[in-house]
Amino acid sequence: MENNIKKEVFKIKGMHCASCAMTIQKAILKLPGVKEAQVNFGSETALIEYDENQVSIDILEKTVKSVGYLLQIPSKEIPMGMVGHDHFAMEKQGKEKEISILRKKIAVGGILSALVFLGSFPEWFSFAPKILTNYFVLFLLTTPVQFWVGWQFYSGLKILFKYRTADMNTLISIGTLAAYFYSVAVVFGFLDKSSLYFDTSAIIITLILLGRYLELLAKGRASEAIKKLMKLGAKTARVIKEGREVEILVEEVKVGDIILVRPGEKIPVDGEVIEGKSSIDESLVTGESMPVNKEAGAKVIGSTINLSGTITFRATRVGSETLLAQIVKLVEQAQASKAPIQRLADVVSGYFATP
Numbered sequence: 001m002e003n004n005i006k007k008e009v010f011k012i013k014g015m016h017c018a019s020c021a022m023t024i025q026k027a028i029l030k031l032p033g034v035k036e037a038q039v040n041f042g043s044e045t046a047l048i049e050y051d052e053n054q055v056s057i058d059i060l061e062k063t064v065k066s067v068g069y070l071l072q073i074p075s076k077e078i079p080m081g082m083v084g085h086d087h088f089a090m091e092k093q094g095k096e097k098e099i100s101i102l103r104k105k106i107a108v109g110g111i112l113s114a115l116v117f118l119g120s121f122p123e124w125f126s127f128a129p130k131i132l133t134n135y136f137v138l139f140l141l142t143t144p145v146q147f148w149v150g151w152q153f154y155s156g157l158k159i160l161f162k163y164r165t166a167d168m169n170t171l172i173s174i175g176t177l178a179a180y181f182y183s184v185a186v187v188f189g190f191l192d193k194s195s196l197y198f199d200t201s202a203i204i205i206t207l208i209l210l211g212r213y214l215e216l217l218a219k220g221r222a223s224e225a226i227k228k229l230m231k232l233g234a235k236t237a238r239v240i241k242e243g244r245e246v247e248i249l250v251e252e253v254k255v256g257d258i259i260l261v262r263p264g265e266k267i268p269v270d271g272e273v274i275e276g277k278s279s280i281d282e283s284l285v286t287g288e289s290m291p292v293n294k295e296a297g298a299k300v301i302g303s304t305i306n307l308s309g310t311i312t313f314r315a316t317r318v319g320s321e322t323l324l325a326q327i328v329k330l331v332e333q334a335q336a337s338k339a340p341i342q343r344l345a346d347v348v349s350g351y352f353a354t355p
Helices: 018-029 057-066 086-120 135-149 151-163 168-187 198-222 224-231 323-336 340-353
Strands: 005-013 034-040 045-051 070-072 236-241 244-249 258-261 270-275 278-281 292-294 311-317
Touching: 018 034, 018 045, 018 057, 045 057, 057 070, 086 135, 086 198, 135 151, 135 168, 135 198, 151 168, 168 198
Parallel strands: none
Antiparallel strands: 005 045, 005 070, 034 045, 236 244, 236 258, 258 311, 270 311, 278 292
């Protein structure tokens, strides 16, 4: 039974606060067959331990979707034929695009919010142009901040109505819309002339968006360790087929292939030496700076460096089965897991972020 237990890390999209992580975690833990689930808001990942006989990845995906979020399945997210680990490059491009959009929105929101703030308190800022104190002008300045700069917060309303749950976006959208529409009612005479709250909605949206921008920059650094490990792997392998040397992508190497490695080259996959002698730099794995001598019958590890002689070896473990791939998997799981104090912090902050 234990052989059917799997522990995997999945990317989760759509989280905006600790409450989101807690909502997803509770939903996953309710599934029969799920032994453990840790959803980490900081790294946008879920570390799930489950019984394959009772829970499929499709069920996990549907469960996360049912509460308003997206669980990314690697096979669906990475197109067939993707070379090496280019999905990290794709993820980086997506982050850079999101950061670029946020920069523009913060710039526009910051300028308009400052003007709204100046016009809302003429008694404090006597130097502000009189036109900024006009109610209709304040309405025109606030509207793009409310509905363009703050558009992403309205996903919280979708979650509220469609999934009957709430997150921090729900609080922000309801709060700022209440201030905005109350002020609109005053501007157009539906309510008696009184205080306006355009400055409240505009400034709240801009400041929270600034926080999201800084948060996104911090998250971009969270996966650097994994990316660096990925770069250590060889990109190609020289396979001997029908007496000829053929250079292929490392992803195309199969168990049993005979591979030739010359001095100065990386060992592409794990295997067993069948011919030749050499010294191998295995410091990547063992931390030992001294080279290790290898001859027929010795084991070699993928991504280590062949230093002196030419060797021929038979591939024994490829793809996700190599030692480097296993190390990467362990690092991913370590990043996705939480320390006890972090779990406590998420529980406490979850109460503050949930209406």
